[in-house]
Amino acid sequence: MFDTVLVANRGEIALRVMRACKELGLRTVAIYSEADRHAPHVAYADAAYLVGPASAAQSYLNIERIIEVARESGAGAVHPGYGFLAENPSFARAVTLAGLVFIGPPAEVMERMGGKVAARREAKAAGVPVVPGTLYPIGTLEELRACAHEYGYPIAIKAVAGGGGRGFRVVFEEGELRQAFESARREAELGFGNADVYVEKYLTDPRHIEIQVLADAHGNVIHLGERECSVQRRHQKLIEESPSPVMTPELRKRMGEAAVRLATQVGYVSAGTLEFIYQDGEFYFLEMNTRIQVEHTVTEMVTGVDLVKAQLRIARGERLWLTQHDIVMRGHAIECRINAEDPASNFRPSLGTLVEYSEPYGFGVRVDSGVHKGYTIPQHYDSLIAKLICWGDDRAEAIARMRRALTDYRIVGVAHTIPFHLLTMSHPVFQEGKATINFIPHHLADQLGALSQGFLSPVSAAAVSSGPARIFEVEVNGRLFTVRVAEAETRAERTERRTRQASDRAAHRALHPIADGVASALQGTISAVLVSPGQEVEAGQVVFVIEAMKMENEIAAPRKGVIGEVRVQVGQAVEPGTVLATYRAAGEVAA
Structure with missing residues (x-):
């Protein structure tokens, strides 16, 4: 029916689909943005086409351009992967109308089940139990308040058009309603192009x-x-x-x-x-x-x-x-998502270049990844680096194998979730199979802050000793050792190393600015400014929201004080260390 498949996605899922295609004798076509020009999925495909700039909206969400590439490349089918356009019925319909096969459900079925409130209505009709909540989108704060009174706190606000935790907020009291409602709608619009949300009663420990x-x-x-x-x-x-x-x-x-x-x-x-x-x-x-x-x-x-x-x-x-x-x-299988995030800082996204990258191997170990050594993590997409999957005859063996594989995994250049996963695999609540959705806040909250990774680029042995090397076998007290002896670095190499170290120190200072103000801890785009000049703020109060890696990240005031100058606006791109607002000095009056 078709012999060529265009994969309308990127990263590890694009590679996963392409490998399956090749096993079935199908030709593969990749699409890529400017940010992904050198990504592994581009090199792996039989053909690859540029679809736009780094922005997801102008590249991986560009339906017209993707259909154009499918026709130009001779593709007979389109696989959407997950995320981006995977659950967009307009895309599925456009693919079908173009005479191509959409590898997924028909657009009509997607409309019935892809929208969360529509799916809830279908479930009730099929006699499948649903959580108490609305069967239609909530459009105003007044409607939301009425729902909260009907179902009782806590309630969950959820995006109608998507999943993955985006556009999802939990509200425990009335004072949180407005901010949660606005934030959920904003993130839903950003992630799915649809700001509609609905409400459910929030079960506390499922x-x-x-x-x-x-x-x-x-x-x-x-x-x-x-x-x-x-x-x-x-x-x-x-x-x-x-x-x-x-x-x-x-x-x-x-x-x-x-x-x-x-x-x-x-x-x-x-x-x-x-x-x-x-x-x-x-x-x-x-x-x-x-x-x-x-x-x-x-x-x-x-x-x-x-x-x-x-x-x-x-x-x-x-x-x-x-x-x-x-x-x-x-048997039993466990998957750990290896994300470019810092667990010690509330899983804050971490951008940078993978200075070192080495995946684990062995029986029962599988890694689905879309990166390589030297790959730069872009801010425009999801934070997923790879998926580590381990299988065992039983759950205990799967956990033991996962702990070994996590220890064998080597990632340097960005913060990542491996320390979190090692902590979890060793925790008795997880080992006993008793974890609920509150596992992290109830059992790990006090331990995450201690997960130091030292993720800034180290001075590797190759940098210090990069000249010609000789290998010697040395026996000491009856024990055999292999010794590598290399020439000292050249002057040029030493200069390069010192320059890199200086750059790393500057990056570290940027993450911990000394300016008396509110600074960004990450690279991203300002999506909300919640403070104004002259406003008094409390320590820990959320004053800015930054979108990075398809997630909203809250920036809190580091101390109590009065805001002096707000230096950024919605839509502005910022770097780590950018001062977003200053504090007014004692005795200073408004201009």
Whole structure:
């Protein structure tokens, strides 16, 4: 039906799709922005086309340009990956109208299930339990306040058009309503091009469990068991595993049947995921991801089913070659998301160049990545560097293997989440399978601040001793040692090293500015200014919001005082250390 697939995405998921395509004998086409000109997915594809500048909106979200490239490249199908346009029905429809195959569900099904409130209505119609909440978007603060009074605090404000924790805010009291409402709408518009939000009653300590489904175009639907994704920050997943430690055969049967029933009702086609929360023995439908998910890997590891190849085969019109009886879960798999974020600073995005990068290997270890040594992490996209997946005969072995693999992983140049993952793998609550969505705030909050990584570029052995080297074997007291002896660095190399060290010290000072004011701790774009000259602020009060790596990051006042000058405005790009506002000196009066 088609022999060439355009992958409308970037990074590790673009590579993942391309590898599956090549195993099926399909030609691959990559798209890239100016920021990704030298990215691995560009080099791996059979052909690659520039679609725009670094901005996602002008490149990976440019539907017209992507369709143009598909036609120009001879692609017969388009795979959207996840994120960007993956759950955009307008894109799916545009692909189909262009005479191409969209590798995913039809636009009409996506509209029924991609919008969160629409999906809730479908779930109720299918007899699947849902969390109490609205079935239509909330448009005003007054409507939000009424919902809060009806359901009681806490409530969750969620983006209608997307997931991944973006456009998601939890409100515990009335005084937080306005800021949470405005922030959720702003982030939803930024991430999905749709500012609509809805409201749910917020369950205080649930587990997050999801069911993977596969469906063909002939009415056949099966589920492939569950994944647990309870370890989260900012309502975004950090660790996923399959099977869930809390799952029983009876619960899996009930949840699986509910997922299949809902997917069948809407005529779903392709791979999809139905997300649930589980608390006090009951589960509730949250939403459906009408695409492949980041964490699909753990399901693949325990079932042996290649979900991306399944998507491609279904898109070619094949009938589902598996029955529910064929799905057997074997062993245990865990995925850790290796993000360019600093866990010691509330998982603040970290930009920079990967000075050193080395992935772990070994039996039961899988790494899906889209970076390499020397790769510069861009601010325009998600912070994901790679996904580390480990499989074991049982959960204890999977955890032990993951701890070994995390220790073997080498990343230098940016802050990353490996120290957090090592801390989690060693924590008794996680090891006992008792983690809920509050695992980080309840069990790790006091320990994260101590996770120092020293992520600025070190003086490596290669920099200090880069001349010709000789290897000697030396025996000391009966023990054999291998010794490498290299020439000292040249004057030019020494100058280069000192220049780099000076640059690193400057970068470190930028992260910890000495100016008496409010400074940015990261590179990004100002998305909200919440303070004005002459305004009195308290220590810890949020005064600016900066968007970086598709996330909003709050910048708080470092001390109590009166704001003197506000130096930035919405839409302005800032660097680490940029002074956003100053404090008024004692005795200083307004101009």
